[in-house]
Amino acid sequence: MNFKREVLISKDNIAIVKNNQKCLKCGYCVSACNEMQVLNHCKSPLELKKLCINCGRCILDCPVDALRERYNYLKIEEILKDKKKIKIVSIAPAVRTAFLEEFGIVGKNSEEKIIGALKKLGFDYVFDIATGADLTIVEESYELESRLKENKNLPMFSSCCPAFVKYIEEFYPELIPNLSTCKSPIAMFGTIIKTYFKEKIKVNAADIVNVVVAPCTAKKAEIKREELNAAGVYTKEKGIHDTDYVLTTRELGILIKRNNIDITKIKNAKFDNPILIGSRAGLLFGNSGGVSESLIRTVYYDLKHENLKEDELVIKELRSAGGIKEYQSQNLELKILAVNDLKNAKDILDKVKNGEYVADFIEVMACPLGCINGGGQPKTTLLNKNKIKKLRRNVIFEEDLKSKHRLCHENPFIQELYANFLDSRGSSKAYQLLHRTYKAKSDLKEK
Numbered sequence: 182m183n184f185k186r187e188v189l190i191s192k193d194n195i196a197i198v199k200n201n202q203k204c205l206k207c208g209y210c211v212s213a214c215n216e217m218q219v220l221n222h223c224k225s226p227l228e229l230k231k232l233c234i235n236c237g238r239c240i241l242d243c244p245v246d247a248l249r250e251r252y253n254y255l256k257i258e259e260i261l262k263d264k265k266k267i268k269i270v271s272i273a274p275a276v277r278t279a280f281l282e283e284f285g286i287v288g289k290n291s292e293e294k295i296i297g298a299l300k301k302l303g304f305d306y307v308f309d310i311a312t313g314a315d316l317t318i319v320e321e322s323y324e325l326e327s328r329l330k331e332n333k334n335l336p337m338f339s340s341c342c343p344a345f346v347k348y349i350e351e352f353y354p355e356l357i358p359n360l361s362t363c364k365s366p367i368a369m370f371g372t373i374i375k376t377y378f379k380e381k382i383k384v385n386a387a388d389i390v391n392v393v394v395a396p397c398t399a400k401k402a403e404i405k406r407e408e409l410n411a412a413g414v415y416t417k418e419k420g421i422h423d424t425d426y427v428l429t430t431r432e433l434g435i436l437i438k439r440n441n442i443d444i445t446k447i448k449n450a451k452f453d454n455p456i457l458i459g460s461r462a463g464l465l466f467g468n469s470g471g472v473s474e475s476l477i478r479t480v481y482y483d484l485k486h487e488n489l490k491e492d493e494l495v496i497k498e499l500r501s502a503g504g505i506k507e508y509q510s511q512n513l514e515l516k517i518l519a520v521n522d523l524k525n526a527k528d529i530l531d532k533v534k535n536g537e538y539v540a541d542f543i544e545v546m547a548c549p550l551g552c553i554n555g556g557g558q559p560k561t562t563l564l565n566k567n568k569i570k571k572l573r574r575n576v577i578f579e580e581d582l583k584s585k586h587r588l589c590h591e592n593p594f595i596q597e598l599y600a601n602f603l604d605s606r607g608s609s610k611a612y613q614l615l616h617r618t619y620k621a622k623s624d625l626k627e628k
């Protein structure tokens with residue numbers, strides 16, 4: 182069919198923009214979309230426009246930049262001039278593995294450079310989404326343990342990848358009960374900023390502009406979902422979103438270049454108090470298998486009342502570059518699958534749909550190798566693609582190995598948050614603020 186020579190993007194798509202004048206109809210985007218298992222399901226151009234899961238794979242493979250993310254950096258420049266607003270920005274785990282590639286430097290953790298640049302741009306607070314990932318693990322592990330006890334809605338699927346969530350909603354709606362109801366780290370963190378943190382700094386939620394830098398284009402659509410407005414419901418303030426804007430890693434590069442900031446000379450800086458740095462287990466979210474690895478560290482503690490030994494923390498089976506990784510924990514009687522690249526998910530989802538036992542927990546990341554290779558990361562060439570992917574993964578693994586903070590449940594900020602604000606894991610307040618609902622068909626108004 183003709184429409185399968187190029188992906189068709191709706192004018193209203195929240196995450197992706199297409200310039201038809203530039204398009205060569207070369208079909209590279211079509212192959213990328215096919216790999217994501219989306220195009221296969223589409224019978225008409227209209228369906229493709231509606232079913233796009235916003236993953237951004239087509240952007241990475243387009244040779245002439247006819248496809249790109251919907252930019253927010255101009256809006257951010259405007260907001261940064263607004264003296265009345267409190268400007269908060271947080272960095273997702275995978276961004277620091279690739280950001281310096283925008284400036285020709287590969288394989289370096291750029292965390293402190295990014296913080297320095299964001300401060301220079303005029304943000305009031307810079308936080309770490311790895312802290313949001315710590316919170317997700319603490320809540321999600323409790324949810325998994327409860328489901329295992331009740332033998333209900335298993336296997337549980339991770340829910341932090343919005344492209345996978347939309348894929349389930351559109352193509353496997355009968356499996357929605359298997360999705361963890363925990364929000365993604367970005368979504369949880371947005372709620373905490375506009376509830377707990379706004380109380381700490383004694384402002385209204387509406388006074389805060391909450392920005393996230395992410396490796397992901399699908400996050401631009403995720404933050405607009407109507408159910409991700411727990412702070413608005415909690416504070417009873419009208420017209421606010423938990424997270425206001427998502428900038429991709431590439432957009433951050435554009436913003437820095439436009440503002441003539443010399444990244445090589447920028448002074449390194451640290452994340453702001455009181456939210457501090459996330460644990461390095463939270464940082465593992467950037468790599469496929471990382472959610473599972475962090476989860477096991479916390480589930481082990483919950484069930485065995487002691488932490489895994491230092492030399493047991495790294496689970497090699499979950500760190501390979503494979504598309505489907507399997508880990509059977511004898512100690513915990515738990516089988517885990519970590520799947521990346523949606524082309525690897527279909528058979529597994531079909532088996533689950535047919536009632537076959539495949540695992541107790543299944544992590545799915547839409548992008549190959551996970552968020553380190555997300556649709557919003559710097560573009561690579563065909564020649565250096567595999568080398569760069571490896572270097573990005575190593576940044577995360579090295580950080581985990583050298584850190585003293587490798588357990589999400591030991592993050593002092595998370596402990597304080599539960600003790601003084603959320604009551605306890607799985608409490609009604611935690612459900613109100615940290616959990617979410619799904620819809621069999623996305624109701625985002627894309628045409």
Ligand code: SF4
Nearest residue numbers: 214233234236237239
């Ligand atoms: S963003 Fe993903 S799902 Fe949408 S057209 Fe591009 S490759 Fe296909």
Ligand code: SF4
Nearest residue numbers: 342397547548552555
């Ligand atoms: S794997 Fe990560 S970057 Fe890719 S779509 Fe999912 S959340 Fe976004």
